Amino acid sequence: MRHPDVVVAGAGVVGAACAEALSRAGLRVLVLDRGAPASGTTAAGEGNVLVSDKEPGPELVLARASRRRWPELLAELREELGPAAAEAEWEPKGGLVVATTEETAAPLQGFAKAHRDVGIRAEPITLDEVASREPWLTRKLTAAIHYPEDAQLQPVLAATTLLAAVRARGGEVRPGVRAVGVRRGENGAVQAIRTDRGEFPCAAVVNACGPWAGAFAADCGAPIAVLPRRGLVLVTAPLPPGTVQHKVYDADYVGAVASGDAELQTSTVVESTRAGTVLIGSSRQRAGFDETIRFDVLRELARKAAALFPVLANVPVMRAYGGFRPYTPDHLPVIGEDPRLPGLWHATGHEGAGIGLAAATGQLLAELFTGRESTVDATPFRVGRPAVAEEVRA
Numbered sequence: 001m002r003h004p005d006v007v008v009a010g011a012g013v014v015g016a017a018c019a020e021a022l023s024r025a026g027l028r029v030l031v032l033d034r035g036a037p038a039s040g041t042t043a044a045g046e047g048n049v050l051v052s053d054k055e056p057g058p059e060l061v062l063a064r065a066s067r068r069r070w071p072e073l074l075a076e077l078r079e080e081l082g083p084a085a086a087e088a089e090w091e092p093k094g095g096l097v098v099a100t101t102e103e104t105a106a107p108l109q110g111f112a113k114a115h116r117d118v119g120i121r122a123e124p125i126t127l128d129e130v131a132s133r134e135p136w137l138t139r140k141l142t143a144a145i146h147y148p149e150d151a152q153l154q155p156v157l158a159a160t161t162l163l164a165a166v167r168a169r170g171g172e173v174r175p176g177v178r179a180v181g182v183r184r185g186e187n188g189a190v191q192a193i194r195t196d197r198g199e200f201p202c203a204a205v206v207n208a209c210g211p212w213a214g215a216f217a218a219d220c221g222a223p224i225a226v227l228p229r230r231g232l233v234l235v236t237a238p239l240p241p242g243t244v245q246h247k248v249y250d251a252d253y254v255g256a257v258a259s260g261d262a263e264l265q266t267s268t269v270v271e272s273t274r275a276g277t278v279l280i281g282s283s284r285q286r287a288g289f290d291e292t293i294r295f296d297v298l299r300e301l302a303r304k305a306a307a308l309f310p311v312l313a314n315v316p317v318m319r320a321y322g323g324f325r326p327y328t329p330d331h332l333p334v335i336g337e338d339p340r341l342p343g344l345w346h347a348t349g350h351e352g353a354g355i356g357l358a359a360a361t362g363q364l365l366a367e368l369f370t371g372r373e374s375t376v377d378a379t380p381f382r383v384g385r386p387a388v389a390e391e392v393r394a
Helices: 013-024 058-081 102-117 127-133 155-168 210-219 252-258 295-308 310-314 351-370
Strands: 006-009 029-032 095-099 143-147 172-174 179-184 190-195 198-201 204-207 227-236 247-250 265-272 278-284 317-327 334-337 344-348
Touching (some): 155 351, 278 295, 334 351
Parallel strands (some): 006 029, 029 172
Antiparallel strands (some): 179 190
């Protein structure tokens, strides 16, 4: 291809969504990744597209925009690429958040009311209604909230579909190329991206390196506070259809998501896939890039899942996997151009919500890049906010 207008560093679902939206806007896009496309954080994700786990504020606004955009975007790509090339296993299955103790019931109900106050469908349901929706769920519950807007997709399929659209529009995707910085021109702006395979001239670079985004930004001379946060997931053998019908999680999951604690935290999350397997999470720990699979964590996840769904107690586990999520200290993504380095853009810091937020992130970044009116207010996600970047010029 000719010199690209934009190089996207990172072929996970966020980078793929940015590349798709930029190519849709008519830009020539090159996507680079240190490994295979969608083989990092995206491959270790559960495919959640959630509004239920976010408190009212900027991230929830972005999540709602992304929840609207995902089915529209997938429909557009099916029309453009054909159904076979644009299958992402989209399932608007809804979510069920439950309290299992008296102490967590009132906070869950208060959280749901706060959601309803901003227009989210958060429907309290009786225990009899819970039994009709999830027959295998424990009856030892103190409260339950149904979130019809929660959905799920297959993250690797979603990312590869987005990248297929980039290729179809004349862009390029190159795996096995690690970005190591940028070259600036005489005016101080980005002139090329530097990689372990040489330089690629371009007018702009999008840092979508996920957990490695902080390191890449530092290599570019514009550091941002993005750190890896490790998580583990169990996968069961396939179960009969209907064993788990929603994304079901204990109310303590919301607190774990919002926590900045570096130490290990586990909370109960159970959901099925179209293949019939059940995904069991979740854990969070800031341990650098340590890839150790801790069996004590896996046992804790299994124990909690079996308490929520007793039917899982004797179900074999096929495998476990782990991954690193890009964490920021204020729990908000970083989306936009870096004011310290013209031509360097960031789309990272989504932690465990990147799959759900990707569609709106790509759309927002492309709108900012092309100067169009943005779908959501980009100010909360700006690079120069105190929690993320230091020594940023006003």
